[in-house]
Amino acid sequence: MTDQTPAFDRRMIEALVCPVTQHRLDYDAARQELVSKPAGLAFPIRNGIPVMLVDEARKLDD
């Protein structure tokens, strides 16, 4: 992380749920993803901002 790229704020994990199932999310720090197991989706965190769009999420089966 550089000064221009604020780190993801871990408190946000508490605030966010999966937009599809509304279940809680797991934070994958290494991949910078928020993982929704029930939906089979991993939502990316870019520039410290979680991207909670299904179209942008990685499918876990892939």
Added chain:
Amino acid sequence: MSLVHCACGQGPYNKGKELDRQGLMSDDSTTTTHFGFDTVDEADKAGKVQGVFSSVASKYDIMNDVMSAGIHRLWKDAMMDWLAPRPGQKLLDVAGGTGDISFRFLKRAGYGHATVLDLTEPMLVEGRKRAEAEQMADQLDWVVGDAMALPFDDNTFDTYTISFGIRNVTRPQEALNEAFRVLRPGGRLMVLEFSQLPNDGMQKLYDLYSFNVIPRMGKLIAGDSESYQYLVESIRRFPDQETFLGMVRQAGFENAKYRNLSMGIACLHSGWKI
């Protein structure tokens, strides 16, 4: 979003402009929606809206000031006057883009928390660069998300705002339903959006201004006339005050009301989750 050129009303006016400018005409067999005056597949609208706002993000604030002669600031202040933020409240600011509404809310509240959600990542990145964002960093969260599928639990927020954003949502009724879901009982919805002028003469003047002047200014300042052309057309498409009030009620909101701003160029809708 906050552009002040209103082409209010959804009258017979329909520009015979070329469709399929970007190869996105749909056939009749799929569900379609409006993208400005174009008809596009519902599935394509979000991506196109993202394209528009990614394109204008860095010049967005200055364009708003130039095009509205600063009036969008007065409207946002009027929104805060009616909303009357209180200390400690939690705001969800949908289509919050560059943070304009959230910063105002937090300043008025004294302290509180605002979650800025936008479909478009570059708008949020711009917002987070602003001085207010640094000053209030511990009271702000920034999230890319869809107004029709919010990534939040039920009964989470005290206030939900959407300012010049709901007309860009593919299915505005679903966004209102989601607003109702994530608000706490006692929570409040406030929508600021372009609306309709009460008489035809005034509306014609606005059409002239918005369809001729705005896209050209967009080209001059932001180097992008098509995005501003879309904004103008999308305003013209949006439901009038009473129709939208019905949609707010349909989502479940009580004591739903609206107030016209600048004679109806813009309008505030308010509703409570009781």
